Amino acid sequence: MPRTILVTGGAGFIGSHTCVELLRVGHEVVVLDDHSNSCPEVLERVAKTAGRPVAAAHVADVRDRRALDEVFDRHPIDAVIHFAAKKAVGESVRIPVTYYDINVGGTTTLVSAMHDHGVHRLVFSSSCSIYGNATTVPLTEDSPAAPTNPYATTKWTCERILADLCRHVPEMRVLALRYFNPAGAHPDGELGEDPRGVPNNIMPFLTQIAVGRRDELSVFGDDYPTPDGTGIRDYLHVMDVADGHRAALDHIDDEPGMRVLNLGTGRGASVLDLVTVFEEVTGRPIPYRVTARRPGDVAELVADPTKAMAHWGWTARRDLAAMCRDAWNFQQRNPYGYAP
Template sequence: MTILITGGLGFIASHAAASLLESNQELVLLDNLCNSQESVHQKLEKLTDRKFPFYRGDVRDKKLLRKIFSDHSITAVMHFAGLKSVAESVKDPLLYFDNNVGGTITLLEVMQELGVYQFIFSSSATVYGVPEYLPYDESHPTKPINPYGQSKLQVEAILKDLAASDSRWAIACLRYFNPVGAHPSHLIGELPNDQPNNLMPFMMQVAAKQRPFLTVFGNDYETADGTGERDYIHVMDLAEGHEKALALIQKTPGMHIINLGTGKPHSVLELVRTFEKVTGESIPMQIGKRRDGDLPVYYASADKAKDVLQWQATRTLADMCLSSWQFQLQHLSS
């Protein structure tokens, strides 16, 4: 079998690709490089000692998709290609619905046209919205509070209807929490093209003296130390979750919605202090105002992943911090 990975050179997708290549899977990667670098292709080939094709292009390009599926006999798709900035989605919602929803529809149309029915979707915990209870389990009501989350939930609704329309579809919809960390080779990691939207890459730039300080958005939440608490998950745990999801859809058709998280929240200050402890680097901080839409606490129930996928996160917060910094050092020296 050959697996197409869309958005394949991005942060999470590239780590999933590394795990799959190390498991001797055949891959084809597609990416438009809007938030990734083509050098990741060469790095993946180097760290896995495997050659595989990469196409620079957009998932909304139906002609290109038909060529990829026909030339490589694709049997399954892992769909990571999507915009992911909450703030950007508020400013330009049409861009997010066009790319995230429209792009997925185009991809699914080509898959259906060519008889490919195994699909893994990169969804998000943002579909849950303000928690009615915690931890979020997969039965929690879905009420996203921004266009990014809405775009993910709209795709989920399409996938649910698609699976109900044709029993050949086997779909895993994986709701991520807060991926951080880097591959143990230190060759690939999180490297946004523009200003980081997430805490860890911003903190890496502060540690590398590329920024003067880290802004912590709010220290007056009703949490242990006043800062927001999140379910941080190592990207390699997440990658391994995708391998398990692939095995699931190869034998079990239908729609499967599964959280991928640790089931344990950590605060912003806890993450910063852990990073300082394991690296010896200092992170200057200033306290800013709360950001609109930020929640005090959210974290996953990971019980379904354990039961259905036989998967659970094993890497620690210290592992996440240290691997992120080792990747940053490798990038700075290259």
């Protein structure tokens, strides 16, 4: 059933692709984004890709309660998807207080505004980093939380706050999606990952090297207990992530309270595996240099995605080659990202 969905951080990498998917299936979308790590032009591209625009776009910080009240007063919001947060592991180690302020403070301000305006459906953008240094993989939703950096701790803290909220507010429905490493771009090349400054994620670093904007990739450590010594991650196409949020909205009323689901492929790839696939897909060499481990990183994070399949019929449909191909297509079409 079509609903009006507020998407915080809707102009960001995952947010923009999710907006396209929501518009595609008939929802009305209201975006709130402060553009601290996104570009306003993205929403024009969302409209082009989806065939229709978002209903409204508000430029504001998710911690701004007055701005949130205005959004809820002006639009008949049925549910919220909350992406707006800082997300870089290494940066969070350097500026932990900022991460707690934005990620935790933004979430509590948002749910307070939701509750006061009678909105009780929330899809929360969580993270596999919550699992930390896992002793066994793949990781199920019941694997113990053991965050190793402030970013992961903020996500785990938000989950605990939301779970407690659901215990005290019976009408609340929360789905926390712990997705693994989103990568790729929309296949049409209009939307992709365009971080400001030096990328914190590996895929845009690879594409920027391939297009000539950067010289080499820094591989943070080759002494992990993995087959080639580099970290292993479960890379997930951003279009599959967007589809996971669409599915979450479809099923948010299935049960009351707080639920947690992994979104992943169940297949891990090391940093060097990813470099090899990227070179094969693009035909571009990727020079790299091994450096020291990055504080807060762990050896391996791979999802067990069977719960999402069993409950929703959701499964990741795109492989690592598709992620590389679509990310490279976006970079070729937009050598300097969304900049004119």
